[in-house]
């Protein structure tokens with residue numbers, strides 16, 4: 567089984583990365599491989615709502631040659647996904663938002679019943695907002711999410727400071743352990759317990 571962990575910080579060795587590495591270590595101990603991909607700080611155009619990904623073969627985004635094209639197929643193929651981002655103005659940094667809008671708009675249909683979780687690094691406040699924003703992508707993609715003891719937030723400002731946040735690091739480790747358990751439960755259910763039946767999707771758009 568494989569997990570893709572997305573680092574949406576421009577700092578490849580910052581606090582978000584420290585949390586993702588701690589989670590990857592836990593997953594490795596459980597026999598699950600994690601690849602950390604860095605997308606923060608790259609130039610990533612935002613979704614333009616053109617609908618190309620709905621109609622094109624393979625549901626491919628109209629924009630090419632960037633971090634979305636580089637990583638979208640890996641994300642579709644993964645068993646689990648971790649979204650990591652620093653907190654910027656109580657929100658997701660711009661390039662990461664562009665990345666996620668385009669990946670999830672084009673690929674949610676491929677992510678149902680995968681395991682997804684999210685983590686943020688923050689100096690002081692706004693971290694819970696970012697965890698909620700990241701989890702919104704999973705909620706609408708019909709993924710399942712592992713628990714932990716608290717919101718998956720690590721505190722720190724300068725690179726590596728989050729490693730001193732013992733409770734935060736414990737929270738993300740526990741989340742990764744729960745993710746491993748959930749991945750194994752889903753894997754063991756294959757061929758035995760079918761996914762729940764679905765319904766034709768209704769779109770009412772609140773106009774009548």
Ligand SMILES: Cc1cc2nc3c(=O)[nH]c(=O)nc-3n(C[C@H](O)[C@H](O)[C@H](O)COP(=O)(O)O)c2cc1C
Nearest residue numbers: 575580581582652654655656688689690691722723
């Ligand atoms: C543009 C910008 C906005 C930020 N906004 C917030 C904020 O709203 N709340 C906060 O507590 N820290 C804020 N920070 C601090 C970062 O969240 C913090 O340094 C975090 O550890 C960075 O994670 P990283 O090392 O993974 O990049 C901000 C930092 C930057 C550069």
